[in-house]
Structures are given as C-alpha cells and as structure tokens.
Amino acid sequence: MRTVKAPNDMSEILNTLTESIKAGKRKDAKAATEQALSENIDPQQILAALTMGMDDVGRRFKANEIFVPEVLVAARSMKSSMELLEPVLAESGYTPDHTVIIGTVEGDLHDIGKNLVAMMLKGANFSVVDLGTNVGAQAFVEAAQTHKASLIGLSALLTTTMTAMREAVALFREQGLAAKVMIGGAPITEQFAQDIGADGYATDAASSVDLARSLVA
Amino acid sequence: MDNLYLKLASKGHRAPIATDLVLHERPDPEAVLLDGGRLGEVVIETADRFGTPLAIPLMDLRVEKEALLSAMGIAAASIPGYHFEEPPPPIDDVAPTPRMEATCEGIARVADVPALLPMGMCIGPFSLMTKLVSDPITPVYMAGTGATAEEDEDVDTLEKCLQLGLPLILQYIEAQVDAGARAMIVCEPAANMVYFSPNQLAESFGIFDRYVMDGLRQIRDLLARRGVDFILHDCGELTDGMVRRFGELHPAMLSLGSSRVLWEDAALLPKDVVLYGNLPSKRFFAKDLSTAQVEAAACDLLGRMQAADHPFVLGSECDILSVSGSEAEITSKIEAFLHAKNS
Numbered sequence: 001m002r003t004v005k006a007p008n009d010m011s012e013i014l015n016t017l018t019e020s021i022k023a024g025k026r027k028d029a030k031a032a033t034e035q036a037l038s039e040n041i042d043p044q045q046i047l048a049a050l051t052m053g054m055d056d057v058g059r060r061f062k063a064n065e066i067f068v069p070e071v072l073v074a075a076r077s078m079k080s081s082m083e084l085l086e087p088v089l090a091e092s093g094y095t096p097d098h099t100v101i102i103g104t105v106e107g108d109l110h111d112i113g114k115n116l117v118a119m120m121l122k123g124a125n126f127s128v129v130d131l132g133t134n135v136g137a138q139a140f141v142e143a144a145q146t147h148k149a150s151l152i153g154l155s156a157l158l159t160t161t162m163t164a165m166r167e168a169v170a171l172f173r174e175q176g177l178a179a180k181v182m183i184g185g186a187p188i189t190e191q192f193a194q195d196i197g198a199d200g201y202a203t204d205a206a207s208s209v210d211l212a213r214s215l216v217a
Numbered sequence: 218m219d220n221l222y223l224k225l226a227s228k229g230h231r232a233p234i235a236t237d238l239v240l241h242e243r244p245d246p247e248a249v250l251l252d253g254g255r256l257g258e259v260v261i262e263t264a265d266r267f268g269t270p271l272a273i274p275l276m277d278l279r280v281e282k283e284a285l286l287s288a289m290g291i292a293a294a295s296i297p298g299y300h301f302e303e304p305p306p307p308i309d310d311v312a313p314t315p316r317m318e319a320t321c322e323g324i325a326r327v328a329d330v331p332a333l334l335p336m337g338m339c340i341g342p343f344s345l346m347t348k349l350v351s352d353p354i355t356p357v358y359m360a361g362t363g364a365t366a367e368e369d370e371d372v373d374t375l376e377k378c379l380q381l382g383l384p385l386i387l388q389y390i391e392a393q394v395d396a397g398a399r400a401m402i403v404c405e406p407a408a409n410m411v412y413f414s415p416n417q418l419a420e421s422f423g424i425f426d427r428y429v430m431d432g433l434r435q436i437r438d439l440l441a442r443r444g445v446d447f448i449l450h451d452c453g454e455l456t457d458g459m460v461r462r463f464g465e466l467h468p469a470m471l472s473l474g475s476s477r478v479l480w481e482d483a484a485l486l487p488k489d490v491v492l493y494g495n496l497p498s499k500r501f502f503a504k505d506l507s508t509a510q511v512e513a514a515a516c517d518l519l520g521r522m523q524a525a526d527h528p529f530v531l532g533s534e535c536d537i538l539s540v541s542g543s544e545a546e547i548t549s550k551i552e553a554f555l556h557a558k559n560s
Contacts, residue, residue: 066414066416067410067411067414067415067416068354068410068411068412068414069354069355069357069358069361069411069412069413069414069417070358070414070416072352072354072355072358073355073358073359076355109297109298111351112354112411115352133298134297134298158538159499159502159538159540159543160538160539160540160541163540163541163542186499187499187500187502187503189500189503189505190505191503191504191505192503192505
C-alpha cells in the first residue's frame with residue numbers, strides 16, 4: 001500500500017534536497033532524491049525543489065557571490081538527482097514546457113560557456129538538447145524541427161567564429177523556424193545580436209536563464 | 218638601463234599583438250603556417266608595420282595539444298575536439314610537428330634582423346591541461362576541497378594531463394630558444410576566475426600554486442638558465458592574489474586582459490615588472506566600440522599608468538585576430554592607440 005509522507009517530513013526532505021544543490025553536495029543530493037522517491041513524494045515537487053536550488057545558484061552567480069566552479073558543482077549535483085528523477089517524471093507523463101537547442105557554432109570548439117548555459121537552463125526546467133561544439137547551421141535547423149524547440153542558443157568564443165552566428169540566424173529565418181534565437185559568448189555584444197537579427201543576447205549564463213524565460217513567456 | 222622592456226616603457230612604447238592580422242593578408246595563411254621562412258617574414262612585417270622591435274610570433278595555443286596527441290597516435294581530424302576521459306598514459310617522446318618546426322624556422326629568420334627581438338611563444342601547462350579534458354573546472358574545484366587523485370578519477374586525469382604537458386612545453390621552449398628566441402611569451406589564459414573560484418582561493422591559494430604556479434616556476438627557471446626573457450600573458454579574469462603571484466615569478470613583462478585595472482595592479486607588482494597590453498582588443502572588430510573610444514581609453518590608461526609611476530607598454534589585451542570583413546575596423550583601432558596622445 002502506498003503511504004503518503006506527512007507534509008513536515010516531506011518539506012524537510014525537499015529542503016535538504018534544495019540545500020544540497022545549493023551547496024553542490026552531489027552525494028547528499030542523490031541521497032535526498034532517493035529518499036524523496038522512496039517516500040512517494042510527487043516527482044514534480046521534487047523537481048521544483050531542484051529548480052529552487054539552481055535558481056538560488058543562478059541568483060548568487062549573477063550577484064558575484066559564487067563563481068563558475070561552484071555553479072558547475074551545483075549543476076553536477078542536479079544532474080545526479082535528475083538521473084534518478086527523469087525516468088519517474090517520464091513515467092508520469094511529465095515533460096518540460098520548452099525545449100532549447102544549444103551549441104557552439106561552426107568552427108568553434110569552445111564549450112565552457114555553452115555548457116554552463118545548458119546546465120543553468122536545465123536547472124530552470126528547460127529541456128535542453130546540447131549539440132556540442134563546431135555545429136553547422138543546418139544541424140541546428142534539423143534539431144529545432146525534430147524537437148519542436150522554442151529556443152535556439154548559439155555560443156561562440158572567438159571573434160573569428162562569431163561570424164558563423166550571422167549565417168546561422170539567416171538560415172533559421174530563411175527556413176521559417178518558429179524558435180527564438182539567443183546568442184552569447186565573450187566577443188558578443190548587444191549591437192552584434194541586433195545586427196544579425198537574433199532575438200536576444202545574454203552576457204552570462206545566469207542572465208541566459210532570465211533571457212530564455214522572457215523569450216518564451 | 219639594459220632591460221629592453223624598461224627602456225621601451227620609459228620611451229612610451231606601444232605595440233599590438235597583431236601577427237594574425239598580417240598573416241591573414243596572405244592568400245594562403247594555412248600554407249604560411251607550415252613554411253618557416255614565410256612565417257618569419259610575416260612576423261618581421263608585423264613588427265615593421267607597427268613600429269616595434271618586439272617580433273611577436275603568432276599566438277596559436279593549439280600547437281602543443283596537436284603535438285602531444287599526434288605523438289599518442291590520435292588521428293589529426295580528431296585532435297581539436299579530443300579529450301581524455303581517463304588518466305592518459307605517460308609518453309616518452311613527442312616529436313616536433315611541422316607547425317612547431319616552422320615556428321622555430323620563423324624565429325631563426327627573425328633572428329637575422331638585428332633590429333628585432335626574436336620572441337617565442339608557448340602555452341602554459343595549466344592552459345594546455347584544460348584543452349585535454351572535457352571538464353577541467355570541476356576537478357580543479359574538487360582538488361581544492363582536498364580531493365586527491367587516489368580518491369577522484371577526474372582529479373587523477375587532470376593531474377596526469379598536467380604531468381604529460383609540462384615536459385612537452387619545456388621541450389618546445391628549448392627548441393625555440395635553440396632557434397634564436399631571446400624572449401618567451403608564456404600564455405596561461407586559463408589560470409583565471411572561471412577555473413579557480415575566488416571563494417576557494419580566499420581560503421587557500423594551495424590549488425592555484427600547485428596547478429598553475431609550479432609549472433610556471435619550472436618554465437621561468439629554464440628560461441633563466443638559457444638567458445631568455447620571461448614574458449607572461451594571461452588575459453583571463455584574475456583576482457588580485459593571482460596577479461600578485463604572477464609578480465612573484467618576476468617576469469620581464471606581464472601582459473594582462475582588459476578586465477584588470479592596471480594602475481591598481483601596479484601596486485601588486487615589483488617595480489621592474491613591466492605591465493603590457495590591456496586595451497580591449499577582443500572587441501576591436503565591433504563598431505559599437507568606436508575608434509575615438511579606443512583612443513580615449515589609450516590616453517586615459519597612459520595617463521593613469523604614468524601617475525602610478527609603473528613601467529608600462531600600451532598594447533592589446535590579447536592576440537588581435539583577423540575577422541573577415543572587419544579588417545579595416547580593427548586596423549583603425551590599432552592605429553588609434555598607437556598614435557593616441559599621452560594625456
């Protein structure tokens with residue numbers, strides 16, 4: 001017989017989970033997720049606890065209270081929890097509202113910024129399809145169509161490769177993709193984003209979450 | 218005063234790192250990279266065009282990774298995106314690649330020009346390691362919390378990659394010095410706040426000392442033994458503690474990125490470490506950074522460095538890459554800072 005956890009016990013487990021994510025304690029996050037699942041807590045509530053942890057990480061990152069390594073360690077904890085949670089969510093028929101296709105543009109092999117954005121977006125409960133680095137424009141188009149994406153995120157680190165963004169955005173427009181396009185990377189400026197017809201530009205990974213949320217709102 | 222860099226600083230010298238711009242004016246830049254004589258000519262032309270005795274070579278930080286992985290039998294096409302997923306085995310001998318040989322031949326060509334200082338270039342050991350593993354940041358952080366290579370395979374992989382890279386870098390430096398380099402620009406841009414959390418460093422610089430400084434000390438010592446000037450370049454976002462530690466290495470010149478406030482950094486460094494660079498050259502391609510703004514920034518920086526009474530050579534924060542279609546825009550900004558009036 002399925003027993004439902006008392007609210008106080010439940011909130012204690014979820015709070016532990018949120019705090020484990022915030023502190024980047026992977027083992028604790030995994031243990032709290034296991035406990036939450038074994039106690040039959042609603043998987044969407046577990047997901048909300050994870051998202052709350054990552055939202056706090058993003059807020060502190062934006063405020064320069066924590067830095068990239070702490071974000072990555074928190075995201076790694078989130079990933080461990082999600083590996084346990086995703087099959088349960090899928091079983092319950094839950095899917096995130098929005099899918100983002102993300103990748104570093106053709107000719108560019110840098111991925112730290114792109115990975116950070118992907119992790120932050122996952123933490124904000126977007127479904128993220130990461131195409132990796134050196135991704136041609138056509139591959140973004142195909143992935144966006146296949147996954148019915150709401151957003152496409154393009155990353156570039158080099159001044160020499162960011163020009164590939166212009167070609168990619170032009171192709172997306174030519175193909176009539178419904179997905180909004182957000183771009184980012186060290187050399188990118190707001191002006192450049194406007195010039196190439198992107199829908200938005202984020203200065204850092206935490207801001208990319210705000211941007212993504214605003215673009216799909 | 219026999220220190221060239223101090224002498225240049227005292228004369229208000231300015232110089233961009235702009236070899237890539239000139240290289241890409243050639244119809245066949247990829248071929249030039251493999252032709253030492255022509256590569257040397259590009260370096261000479263760059264120095265001549267921008268009026269500097271500093272024969273700065275191309276800043277291409279992919280060369281060492283290519284050599285290392287070629288020696289390990291990784292297919293050329295896979296090398297750029299290749300990462301070790303587990304600790305790599307040690308390797309006895311890394312043969313110089315055609316790119317390395319051409320670079321050395323280029324230095325030898327430059328050494329034939331008496332008015333120029335032939336300079337070599339290499340990646341720093343930490344930055345090379347970051348190119349060899351898919352996620353270097355997390356294991357650096359975990360090692361900073363005390364995780365050891367025995368306890369954590371990712372830390373083990375990272376440390377093995379560091380051990381793998383350093384001998385190759387030392388070997389490449391020796392080859393460039395043998396070819397005639399009298400100064401070596403060691404590029405360690407990954408030693409920055411992305412890879413090292415300032416929160417962690419506030420508690421201890423141990424992990425930075427171990428992963429960054431130990432390798433740089435070995436390079437500095439080698440250069441000192443060979444009588445070659447040590448120039449350290451790091452355009453990443455740095456903490457004051459990082460800058461102070463770089464100063465302790467006592468490079469002849471320290472090249473920093475535009476995120477630093479150089480006149481404040483002056484207080485962190487020995488008086489004879491010449492500061493170099495700092496103008497936001499990664500954005501020179503962009504029209505929303507105007508030529509007038511670059512000129513104003515150059516004037517301001519020159520004035521403030523003069524007030525700080527610290528030796529300084531105005532320049533670019535990093536290699537000024539050629540961006541197709543934006544060459545004139547970029548060149549106008551180089552000209553702007555080369556000719557900006559000292560306020």
